[in-house]
Amino acid sequence: MTVSRRELLQAAGLLVASMPLSGCEKIVSLATEQMGENIPVHLKIPEKSSIDEHFHLLSRAAYGPWPGDLDYLQEVGKDAWLHEQLNYEQVRDDACQMRSKRFETIHLDPGTCFEFKRSVLARELASYSIVRAVYSKRQLYEVMVGFWSDHLNISIDKGDCLYFKPTDDRLVIRPHALGNFRDLIHASVLSPAMLIYLDGKENKKPRPDSIPNENAARELLELHTLGVRGGYTQRDVYETARCLTGWTIQTGWQRGKETFDRTLHDNGEKLVLGHRIPAGLFEQDLDHLLDIVCFHPSTAQHIATKLAHKFVSDEPPAKLVQRLSGIFTRTRGDIKEMLLALFSSNEFADSSGGKLKRPFHFVISSLRMTGADTYAHEQLIEYISRMGQGPFTYPTPDGYPDKPEPWLGTMLWRWNFASALVSNGIPSVEISLDRLIASIHGQSTIGESSNVDSIKSRSIFSYFTGRSPNDHELKALTKFLTSERKTSANAEIVGLILASPAFQRC
Amino acid sequence: MAKVSRRAFLNKMLVATEPTHTSGRTLVCVFLRGGADTLNMLVPYGDADYYKVRPTIAISPPRKTRTASVIAINDFYGLHPNLSPLLNIFGEGRLAFVQGVGSDNSSGSHFDAQDQFERGESYRKSIGGGWLGRYLQSKVDHTVSPLSAVSIGTSVSESLHGAPAASALTSVDEACLKVADGELAHVAQALSDMYGAEVGLLANAGKDALQLNARVEKLKKNMHSSTKNVEYPDTEFGKGLRQLSQLIKAEVGLEVATIDYGGWDTHFFQGAAEGIQATNMLELAKGLASFDEDLGSHRGKVTTIVVTEFGRRTYENGSQGTDHGRGFALFAMGAGITGGRVHGQWPGVNHQNQDLLGPSGLPIAFDYRSVLGEVLRGCLQAQHLDKVFPQFQLASVGLVSAKQCPQIL
Numbered sequence: 001m002t003v004s005r006r007e008l009l010q011a012a013g014l015l016v017a018s019m020p021l022s023g024c025e026k027i028v029s030l031a032t033e034q035m036g037e038n039i040p041v042h043l044k045i046p047e048k049s050s051i052d053e054h055f056h057l058l059s060r061a062a063y064g065p066w067p068g069d070l071d072y073l074q075e076v077g078k079d080a081w082l083h084e085q086l087n088y089e090q091v092r093d094d095a096c097q098m099r100s101k102r103f104e105t106i107h108l109d110p111g112t113c114f115e116f117k118r119s120v121l122a123r124e125l126a127s128y129s130i131v132r133a134v135y136s137k138r139q140l141y142e143v144m145v146g147f148w149s150d151h152l153n154i155s156i157d158k159g160d161c162l163y164f165k166p167t168d169d170r171l172v173i174r175p176h177a178l179g180n181f182r183d184l185i186h187a188s189v190l191s192p193a194m195l196i197y198l199d200g201k202e203n204k205k206p207r208p209d210s211i212p213n214e215n216a217a218r219e220l221l222e223l224h225t226l227g228v229r230g231g232y233t234q235r236d237v238y239e240t241a242r243c244l245t246g247w248t249i250q251t252g253w254q255r256g257k258e259t260f261d262r263t264l265h266d267n268g269e270k271l272v273l274g275h276r277i278p279a280g281l282f283e284q285d286l287d288h289l290l291d292i293v294c295f296h297p298s299t300a301q302h303i304a305t306k307l308a309h310k311f312v313s314d315e316p317p318a319k320l321v322q323r324l325s326g327i328f329t330r331t332r333g334d335i336k337e338m339l340l341a342l343f344s345s346n347e348f349a350d351s352s353g354g355k356l357k358r359p360f361h362f363v364i365s366s367l368r369m370t371g372a373d374t375y376a377h378e379q380l381i382e383y384i385s386r387m388g389q390g391p392f393t394y395p396t397p398d399g400y401p402d403k404p405e406p407w408l409g410t411m412l413w414r415w416n417f418a419s420a421l422v423s424n425g426i427p428s429v430e431i432s433l434d435r436l437i438a439s440i441h442g443q444s445t446i447g448e449s450s451n452v453d454s455i456k457s458r459s460i461f462s463y464f465t466g467r468s469p470n471d472h473e474l475k476a477l478t479k480f481l482t483s484e485r486k487t488s489a490n491a492e493i494v495g496l497i498l499a500s501p502a503f504q505r506c
Numbered sequence: 507m508a509k510v511s512r513r514a515f516l517n518k519m520l521v522a523t524e525p526t527h528t529s530g531r532t533l534v535c536v537f538l539r540g541g542a543d544t545l546n547m548l549v550p551y552g553d554a555d556y557y558k559v560r561p562t563i564a565i566s567p568p569r570k571t572r573t574a575s576v577i578a579i580n581d582f583y584g585l586h587p588n589l590s591p592l593l594n595i596f597g598e599g600r601l602a603f604v605q606g607v608g609s610d611n612s613s614g615s616h617f618d619a620q621d622q623f624e625r626g627e628s629y630r631k632s633i634g635g636g637w638l639g640r641y642l643q644s645k646v647d648h649t650v651s652p653l654s655a656v657s658i659g660t661s662v663s664e665s666l667h668g669a670p671a672a673s674a675l676t677s678v679d680e681a682c683l684k685v686a687d688g689e690l691a692h693v694a695q696a697l698s699d700m701y702g703a704e705v706g707l708l709a710n711a712g713k714d715a716l717q718l719n720a721r722v723e724k725l726k727k728n729m730h731s732s733t734k735n736v737e738y739p740d741t742e743f744g745k746g747l748r749q750l751s752q753l754i755k756a757e758v759g760l761e762v763a764t765i766d767y768g769g770w771d772t773h774f775f776q777g778a779a780e781g782i783q784a785t786n787m788l789e790l791a792k793g794l795a796s797f798d799e800d801l802g803s804h805r806g807k808v809t810t811i812v813v814t815e816f817g818r819r820t821y822e823n824g825s826q827g828t829d830h831g832r833g834f835a836l837f838a839m840g841a842g843i844t845g846g847r848v849h850g851q852w853p854g855v856n857h858q859n860q861d862l863l864g865p866s867g868l869p870i871a872f873d874y875r876s877v878l879g880e881v882l883r884g885c886l887q888a889q890h891l892d893k894v895f896p897q898f899q900l901a902s903v904g905l906v907s908a909k910q911c912p913q914i915l
Binding site for chain 2: 199202203204205206210211212213214215218222223228229234237356386387388395396398404405406407408409410411412415416419420423472473475476477479480483492495496499500501504505
């Protein structure tokens with residue numbers, strides 16, 4: 001096994017003019033392969049004309065199946081798989097940990113981050129996120145990390161946010177991604193990265209006539225909790241801003257840690273969404289405020305809608321939203337309970353193939369399904385950025401949009417990515433298509449697979465899209481295969497499938 | 507051999523996509539994202555109240571000896587010193603401002619207000635599509651190509667949604683299919699087969715991408731020969747304007763274009779004559795002035811408007827910035843514009859947060875659709891404004907004079 005892998009890598013090294021993985025990276029790759037990060041010899045191929053239900057689950061609750069994931073899900077069943085994914089702490093993830101350990105700045109506090117170049121911090125943060133999304137066995141967890149990173153978006157291009165975002169990822173998003181909503185919002189409000197991004201650290205009342213800075217308060221209500229149609233008024237924004245005065249970040253010793261400065265707090269009485277917060281509570285205003293805004297009925301509705309939109313349909317089914325909203329209220333914001341109900345619902349089961357993959361999802365699913373070996377260097381990040389979804393660079397606090405229209409201008413760049421990936425033309429990304437294709441065709445040896453006929457192209461298509469091709473698709477594939485070609489048929493056919501409409505959807 | 511089939515394929519694609527008729531006119535919409543504080547751009551230096559409500563961030567009244575002060579354009583208004591690259595254009599009567607433009611959106615939300623603006627709707631009354639998309643759709647006898655409507659950037663802007671075809675570009679050069687040598691025709695054909703069998707959103711997206719690829723291949727030579735040595739700001743915004751100028755000069759049938767410039771959400775430490783907003787203003791003004799210069803003989807066909815989702819509070823907050831407000835001053839430049847003046851009355855500043863249902867700020871004198879509609883009618887000769895802004899009665903602004911808009915065809 002190891003030997004053939006090495007041979008393959010050597011062969012790839014000779015063929016590929018672009019920069020291959022470094023020696024050190026190859027050693028890690030060999031180790032992770034031993035830990036199960038490989039392509040099984042046989043792969044089960046969906047055979048029905050509609051999308052396989054397990055494939056559907058892996059397309060939404062994960063960034064697509066890694067080779068063999070579909071077989072595993074079919075073996076253990078949907079319920080057991082969901083249980084495992086929701087209790088993610090128990091899923092062994094050693095291989096992914098080993099790969100992602102390379103990005104050291106992720107684990108540093110803001111003060112230490114200031115000693116690194118901006119370009120290094122930005123690259124490591126993006127690489128880390130990509131590597132985790134591709135390799136983690138805690139896939140639903142990674143998908144939810146992505147969801148909350150959008151919901152509580154912070155752009156690393158604004159001010160000093162870059163130095164604080166690794167800490168925000170480590171201490172806000174990741175600990176609470178499958179936890180409790182109020183805990184998540186509490187951590188986010190006090191996150192130094194957020195205090196900088198939304199000017200919260202400048203929201204203060206040093207003098208009786210000082211006017212608060214409303215930015216953080218407005219986004220807390222509009223984006224993070226109630227939603228823009230959640231029924232709050234300009235006065236609620238103003239009163240919320242008053243509650244948040246005095247929270248700032250330390251300079252000097254423990255630079256960049258959040259702190260509460262009593263002298264800058266507006267300690268008068270407040271009235272938020274009809275609830276009175278008495279005068280004189282100082283930093284406890286925050287707890288009262290969060291109880292009011294996190295458990296407001298509009299917040300339950302807003303979060304339920306957003307989850308249903310993300311995982312079920314661009315037009316979230318009203319009844320599902322109502323159920324999820326009820327669970328949110330009953331469990332006081334238990335994210336796992338909502339997801340369990342969502343993925344077990346009929347609405348979810350009926351929704352396959354109806355969403356457009358956003359660029360990040362498209363790229364990660366391509367890498368996963370081809371069993372790629374990568375450490376996500378600059379060039380791979382650049383592909384994602386060019387499609388409009390560079391990690392942590394969306395400028396405004398609403399996060400990357402989750403509707404299809406904004407992403408439809410990216411087709412050329414998706415196609416070019418597919419073409420580069422299959423020809424091993426992306427520096428720092430290596431795939432061995434011959435091995436994958438052999439496994440798809442159930443051959444134990446790699447060899448004569450460079451000639452793909454239309455029967456074989458059928459199963460390759462099914463492997464990547466979760467269903468057999470329809471007449472149009474089959475005709476297009478066959479026509480393509482019979483035309484004159486120079487390059488390897490495997491690469492060509494996989495490239496076309498990755499570029500096809502069916503693979504853009506999930 | 508491969509080359510022949512490639513060219514044959516591209517030609518085949520082109521037959522279907524070459525626009526047969528365009529007005530030859532172009533509307534460029536610059537969107538300042540974040541809610542630009544236009545009170546510090548078009549400064550009402552003649553109103554003493556302006557200085558009272560902005561003790562630390564106001565721009566000093568015009569003074570001959572100091573540069574960091576307002577440059578008077580009349581006896582009441584002046585431009586921020588960093589907008590000086592626009593002075594000549596204003597002086598030549600080709601640049602105008604409309605004071606107090608806005609919408610009935612009182613949410614104070616960037617995203618709600620931007621969406622409403624780009625969709626051309628009333629507050630929370632959905633029509634479907636964007637205002638420019640509906641405009642292109644309303645031109646019944648008009649053949650469109652993916653280069654009729656272009657958003658600079660990585661996504662097609664909301665205002666172009668619903669357009670028969672539209673593209674998102676950061677640079678025209680890169681808009682091409684990159685596959686192995688000799689494979690282009692095969693791959694493009696296969697993609698065309700795959701996407702051609704689609705229905706729904708992806709069908710158009712695929713078709714547009716293939717047509718864009720085909721047109722750009724043909725254009726490349728053309729465009730480089732028309733490049734003039736005009737210096738733009740070395741920023742995304744500057745590069746985007748240069749791309750637009752090249753497309754216009756290559757006469758590809760570009761009819762509407764959108765370009766964004768972000769970073770105007772100045773809640774904190776926005777600065778005055780210098781600072782965060784001042785830096786943005788300099789880039790904006792330099793970009794627009796370069797664009798105007800670069801257009802050269804094509805100037806008479808191009809109108810540029812500069813908009814934002816809302817203005818900001820008239821008074822400054824406790825962190826030397828301004829919070830979200832309402833009305834703003836819209837910039838309009840180029841063909842058809844009655845320039846060299848500020849349209850609309852000065853409403854005066856208010857001192858307190860008077861209207862707590864929505865953010866206060868400059869009151870709205872002109873619904874934004876009245877301005878956009880007048881520009882569409884006067885500069886692009888739009889015939890069916892009722893389809894662009896259904897159930898909305900446009901008021902006269904006086905920004906575009908039909909007489910000044912030259913007949914091209």
